[in-house]
Amino acid sequence: MNLVVPIKLVPDLVEELVIDASGARLDPDALRLKLNEFDDHAIEQAILLKEKGAGQVTVVAPDIEGVDDALFTAAAKGADRLIKLTGNWNNGVNNHALARVFANFVETLRPELILTGVQAHNDLDGAVGPQLAEHLGMPYVGYVSGVVVFDNKAQVRKEFPGGLIAEMDVVLPAVLGIQAAEKPPRYVPISKVRATMKTAKLETFPAAELETAGAPTTVRLFQPETGARATMLAGDADAVATRLVEIFREQGIL
C-alpha cells in the first residue's frame, strides 16, 4: 500500500513574530520555521501503519529552505521515499493553488492513503487535505486520532468536541487529516538523522505551474488588540511564589 504524507513548515510561534514593511506579511527573515506538529503525527501514523503491514511511506514537501532536515528526520523514523517539489514557492502560495499542484503530482504516486496534518496555524484559506481529496476524487476525514486499515477501508477515530470520538469507515483511497497519531511521535537522535542523511536519497520533481488567483488576500496583519493584559509579577521564582500565595489568600483559594 502506498502511503503519502505531504509536509509543511510553519513559523515557530515561540519566536517573536515580526510584521514586514508591507504590513500584510510576516517578515520572512525574522521567522524560524519548523515542521507543522500535526505533520509529525501524520508521519508517525503512516509509519505505524507501515509497521503493521506491507506498505511504503512517501513524504512530499515543497523544496524550500529547511525542508531537507524534516525529510531526513522522517527517513530516520522509517519513511521510504523523500520527495521535494521544485517550484516558485518563494512568495508564499495559497492553499488552493498548492492543493492543485500537489494533487497533480501525488496522483502519479498512486496512493491508497494520503495523510496530511489536520491543519496548520497559518492558513487563511482552509486546510489542504480536503482540497486534495476533492481534486483526487477521494473522501476526506479530518481530526483523526487513530487509523486501522483493512480490505478497502480505513477505520478511523474522528474527534468531536468534548472528548467524543466517532469510529468511522472510510472507503480507500482516501485523504485523512491527522490530529494525533495513535502513539506519540517517536524520537530519533540527531546522530541517527545524520547517518540517514548519508544514505537516504532526496528525489526532486518539478511542480506544475502555480495558479494563485481567487484566494482571499491579507491586506493588513496586526497583533490582536488586547483588552486588559495580566498584571505581571516581577522578581525571581521565590518572589513570584510569595506574591502568588498572597493572591491565593486574598481570593479565598488558600
Added chain:
Amino acid sequence: MNSDIFVVIEHLRGQVSDISYVMLAAARGMANATGGKVIAVILGHDVETLARDLAADRVLYMEHAAFADFSSDAYQRALEGVIKEHAPRAVLFGDTTMGGDVAAWLSTHLALPLVSACRTFRADAGALKFVSQICGGKMMAEGDLPAPTTLVLMVPGGYKPEQGRAAQAPELARVNAPALDDLRVTVKDYVEPAVGDVDVSKEAVVVSIGRGIQNQDNVELAEELAKALGGVVAGSRPVIDQGWLAPTRLVGKSGKAVKPKLYLALGISGAPEHVEAIGDSEMIVAINTDPAAPIFDIAKFGSQVDMLDLMPVLTEKVQQAKGL
C-alpha cells in the same frame, strides 16, 4: 447578486453547537450591511427542535437518514446544490471538526474562495472585511471578503452565542436532499469520553501544564503543586498527545471546558483551541517565559519566571501557608 448570508448549523446528537449561534450573530451584522437576510441551513432530522431558537430569517432544511450522524461525504453532496442554486454573499461554517471537513472541499469543488479562522467581520463603506485569527492567536489577518460568494470557516470568540438566539422559531422551508447512496464516509460507533479518575470541569483549582513542562519526569512537580493547592493537574493538547497525562485531563476544544476558582496555566501559550475552554474561570494565573504569549491577554496575573523553577518553590510556600 444575492446579498443573503447563509449559516450552516452545526449540531451533534440532537444538540445545536454554540458556534452555530456565534455564526448567526455574525451573519446578522453582515446581513445588515449587505441588505440581505440570514438563512440558516440544517441537515438533519427533528428540525423543529433544532431550529426553535435560531436567530435567522428563514431556515432551509433537508432531511435524510444519512444526516443522523456526521458524514463529510453526505454534507458535501447535500450542500453543493444549495450553494450553487442560491449563490449567497457568504456561507458560514464552524471552523470545527465538522465544518473543517466540508467547507474546504466545497470551495474547491465549486471554485469559490474560502476564508478560514475568521473571528469577526467588519463593514467598511458597504464592503465586507474579514478578520482571521492565525498563528495560535498571536496574529490577526484582515482582508476583503471576496465577492460575489465566499465560504467562511468561523472560530468562536468574536460574538456572543446569546446574540444568535431568538425567542421565536424562524420560518422553515424544506429542500429535497440529493441521492446519498454509497457514502464513502460512515459512522459505525461512538466512543464516549472516558469518565476518569477526576472530572476537571468540576474542580475548584486546576493546575494546568503545557509544553513548557518539557518532559514526563517534570509532571510530578505539577502533581505536588496541585496536591498542595487542593486541586488537580490538567494539561494542553501536546502534553496529552505525548502521553504524559491521561486524555481525561485535556482542557480545550477537543477536551473539557473548565470553570475553576483558580486556573494556573504553566507553560501554556494560550492558543485559541485552549483558551476557548478556560474563559469561565474565576481567575487565571499564567506562568510563561514568552512575554508575548497570548495567555497573558486573558490572565489576571502573570509572570515570566521559568515554571520549572517556580513549581517547587510555590509548592513549599503553599504548604507553609496552610501550616502543613
